[in-house]
Amino acid sequence: MKISDVSLARREFLKGGALVIGFSLTGLPLALAQATDARTPHTLNLDEVDAFLAVRKDGSVIVYSGKVDLGTGHRIAMRQIVAEELSIDPARIDLIEGDTALTPNQGPTAGSTGVMRGGMQLRQAAATAREALLARAAAHLQTGASELIFSDGYVGTATARVAIAELVGDRAFGVRMNPKAPLKNPAQYSVVGRSLPRPDLPGKFTGRHTYVHDFTLPGMLHGRPLRPPAVAARLLEVDAASIAHLPGVQVVRIKDFLGVVASDEWAAVRAARELKARWSAGSGLIGHDNLALWARRGPFVKDEIVVSKGDTSDLANDPRQFAASYQWPIQSHASLGPSCAVADVRADSAMIWSASQATHRYQPAYAQMLGLPLEKVRLIYLDGSGCYGMNGHDDAAADAALLSKAVGKPVRVQWMRQDELGWDPKGPPQLLALRAALDAQGHIDAWEAEMWVPLATANLEHVPLLAPSDAGIAQPAGQMVGLVTQNADPPYRAARVKVTAHWLEPAPLRPSNIRAPGKVANCFAVEAFIDELAVAAKIDPLEFRRRDLTDPRGIEVLDRCAALIGWKPAEAMRRRTGAMARGRGIAYVHYKHNETYVAMAMDVEVVKKSGEIRVKRVACAHDCGLMINPGAVRNQVEGNILQALSRSLFEETTFDSQRVTSVDWGSYRILRFPEAPELLIDLIQRTGEPPLGAGEAASSPVAAALANAVYDAVGVRLRTAPFSAERVLAALRATA
């Protein structure tokens, strides 16, 4: 990245310049205005340009995006993509996101596909629009289309021009998407590739941005669900008199669904805390300590060969065999703000404001729950606290909708801290067993990976919502955990490979997709095991990877990462003597084997007396193809590194036979400022390549780089996450 716009802004700041960004959007006015602002009828057909774009009379443009900004910078990146193709100022674009009545269904904002898929659909819509505008302008100006140039909202020649707005007027384009509409030559990019600042941040840092948590409606009440004290407990009895001392509280009970509603939020909070109810015992959970046992025991739905290359059947008896097992715990999305939604359910229709990453996907579930036709249920996305996969937002929306329907008024529900950590759908547990044999030169001859993971039901991408489950209302079937089997085969040359998934019945706690689904654990296992193989072969871990990698982009990130951290072959960083041991580790991923390339190295210190790991520096080289907004990519890469460090070092959802026991920030610990390491990041811009996504990939190699660094420091292999001080200390004592 060259001198970025952000760093320019930074210099302006130092000179005392103003930093106001001229975007017209702020949350609340838009949320209320968009229904009237948008033309009707507005098509949602993905084959129509009009589904994505509209031009107002004043030349400003509305972009309709089914993908939403989850704090990722889409809000500026999507504008840049469209602005570039149409040669207009991005500040002239208004963006409407995740509104089931106005935006096309581009799928959930998940899997790091926002720009890669959603943004590229927008680009093609803009390119198609440009093609149509060229033809119209040529006719209008009576000149050849090849003579015409787009500039700042106009099309024309040196002597005559016409405004885009005039060519479209206030009408629809009426043009079908042309997948072959010519795209702007990347060499001419002037908006894409710049680190334009995010338009939502001035509002967010001054308290003027409307999160879903801040959204209010006239006459709105505050609701709180009361989740049972044990998973799957039945509600036996409610003592409404127990909260008679609190003002204006209504109790809502629908079978095992229990909630309170009040005009005063604090009254609702206290009512949820003080309402006495009797529940049955729960269904009985296995407890977090027994996850590995559970995973190997089943019951299994099926076994699936995920990757098969050559015959590995003799590996189990191969005397050259290395073997190790790796375990990843159940983790919470642990959103900083508990999930929230506002619902206004009427007799014939419903509006739900939600921070869902999948408003379109859950629309049928709400329609079914409320007994309304699909088209009468409208979901509108508003910013929430960061999610990183499906957290509790969709459940909070179901809670709010059920309560609103029950009391006949708009209801805002915000979960409490223990609801979020206790009841958000969780990242599933993963267990992996790896075996490999090396040939005489230390190359991988045979590789087998077995994994035990909860099944994602094919074509049923749904996480069962709590409210309808408790209320005994039918909802769409399915279970979703994300694409958890990818990246369990090594990215390096290997003669024979087999990856098997043992699919388990539902997980002990309700699973969902969590950032870089499956890949965080798989890459941990693969890249930590590679480190073990490299050590066994007496080959430098960087060299072991580099020499068996054929993809030049993979080799380049490894080389750049090595340069960033100052990699030196063999033990240059290691220090094992004294109270503090020091080490360095490296790991690599080619995300999903066909997306972003990431190499990561880190320097750690291990306090031998306590087992505490201190991460000092993390270096990351990152190639996600075309970067629309390198500043936003950098923010994502930093976030991936720090969040994955948090997950690797600290995070584990604990539970006993009845309930989740890690329900506050003391018992579910995440990374804090004093633990934040120095970050060295090298982003590779490839303007001629497709964008590959930056939301997830850099999470994957973190745990392995960390475990490998700890091994380098103290000679102990960490194969179970999180790498808590207690666990490290136990491992140190076991080898002493």
Add this chain to the structure above:
Amino acid sequence: MANYRLMVNGKEQVVESWDPNQPLLYVLRNQLGLHGAKFGCGLGQCGSCTVLIDGEAIFSCVYPVSAVVGKKITTLEGIGSAEKPHPVQAAFIAEQATQCGYCGSGMVMASVALLQEKPRPSNADVKSALAGNLCRCGSHDRVLRAVQLAAQGIPGKKGA
């Protein structure tokens, strides 16, 4: 229902609460429409609800409304606007120092309190001052940069 006279962002406000122990956060958000401070845990563990009371950063999610009478309350809205941001707000915007932004209000207010106390903090000072403010998205590095940037832009109070 009792009335409480509060001094919020330099303006006297009369609020009411049926419970003297109602946390200040709910009053700010629901009665005064000040949405900058956010509910994160209700336990004083995450810092999203941080506001200043007589210049000191406190967790408004556990601070009773009856205890702030006669004290000066400052929220994110009170220190600046998008048009005229406080130097700390401007620095956070310049560094794009957040992702979802939910923790941002607390980060800014805790940083304002720190810089009043210590206009030229070391990185370790900032880390320790923000240890009670959680960020889940992983914006720590740029928050640290933003605080240092703000420190460069804020004239030292104590002759620094």
